[in-house]
Amino acid sequence: MNNWKLNLFLLVLALAAPMALYPVFLAKVLCFALFACAFNLLLGFAGLLSFGHAAFLGTGGYVTGYLMMNSGLTPELAILAGTISGGLLGAIFGKLAVKREGIYFAMVTLALAQLVFFIYLQAPFTNGEDGMQGVPRGELFGLIDLSDNFVMYYFVLAIFVLGYWIINRTVHSPFGQILKAIRENEDRAVSLGYNVDQYKLIAFIISAALAALAGSTKTLVFELASLTDVHWHMSGEVILMTLVGGVGTIFGPVLGAGFIITMQNYLSGGEMGNYIHIIMGAVFVVCVLSFRSGIVGQFMKFKRDNFN
């Protein structure tokens, strides 16, 4: 395997990218890439379709935002707190959802996420529709000022690499093996003596915590936490990113997130801005109809068919 060579190349690319592209945009891509990777841990490797992941993204964002504005914590601690909050919320969601399968699982997660949405809409500390504005980025470890966009980007990159590594490790761990077995044939996993609900729950918590990590980081990047991140549109968008990139591949969601965010940014600036949802919808339809394994999945299939 020369996977590590590819990873090294991508890392160098990511390190050099701010020379050519706007660092805030790149940081945004990385945040969503992490979000999509976290989501894909569930869908791609445990076969669980969550339709409520926005709740974790948003919770991470609000908790981190609130702490940055009110507590004087340093950013890394505020992000940690956001991540843990997402994990705890994930434990509650997961506990209730893993007892159900298929569409019912998705519906339970959606319903809970809507509940969370309305709580944030009403709660005074979120500022409702206005959102939490002017969140300070603070100083990393109390030393490094993050207000510079370049510095912020490298901080986000470090968090992304960490999150990506955790997901990669989880997938390629003894636990990951059982997760894949459950995805492949749940009844068989049960009949071999595995308590599948527990495995699903742990996967759900890891996924939720990492989604919250992405949300926390995103709040610092934009100095803003808003209802957009908790809205069910966001839960849908992450499904789209994962599908476009390639569900069940480690790197697919990163590409998918990059693709969707780039498209959104590009389109919303131009005169096509009004049609953005139509175009996204079309992309989704094309993706589902003609290349269901996504960009990476399709690429790997091509490689397998032609080079083996």
Added chain:
Amino acid sequence: MTQPTQDFILETRNLTKAFKGFTAVDDVNLNIQRGHIHALIGPNGAGKTTVFNLLTKFLQPTTGSILFNGDDITSMKPAAIARKGVIRSFQISAVFPHLTVIENVRIALQRKEGNSFHFWRSEKILNRLNDRAQELLEQVGLGKFSDTITVDLPYGRKRALEIATTLAVEPELMLLDEPTQGMGHEDVSLVTDLIKKVSKDRTILMVEHNLHVVSELADRITVLQRGAILTEGTYDQVSANPQVREAYMGTAADEVEAENAKQAAAQEKDTEVVA
């Protein structure tokens, strides 16, 4: 501690499963003797698979109890029953299709390693199971296929893999749900031989439609009809029972008929030789 029940590895007492207005399994008392291959036969809809699902707790019985080695396991969960040593197969081949053949077996071996929740460790630690997994694959004739993605295996070999996976957890009691269903002749004899081979030191309870397979393998046969036990005995006893022959209408009856004719012919031959 040896009680009389210890001769029986599995017993059911008045096992009953009622769905809304329909009794799928009706007061079934099964006694599976240790070391036997015990077959459960009966026409379609007789409740064979329901009995299986009850025994492995994929369904909860309405009334009655299930004893494994004398212990009441009626209220245990499916995964817990599996951990006790009762491992089942399914009607459709129960494999993990997009994993490699060796990974399939390793997943079964992994449980006893106690690291299945370790998401922070590398899966490389599982490589120490490879030798044992390979050994099991050789045993079912899949040694060459260890790195094949399971979905690419032909059907009969998938069932062989399933048996290897089941053996990996060293079950005391194997429950096989129609192991030869949907197979061609070659695969049927492959799987039959395999079952015979692995039945040493084990007890097997199987649901099977193919009477030829049953006659070849089973030490004891229970015939179910409309959820209740019709009769029980050896193949000869059961196949001679007029009620059984009546229950097996259509093709299955023909099969019994054909089987008997064959045996009669064989016997005739023997007598001729003697004469």
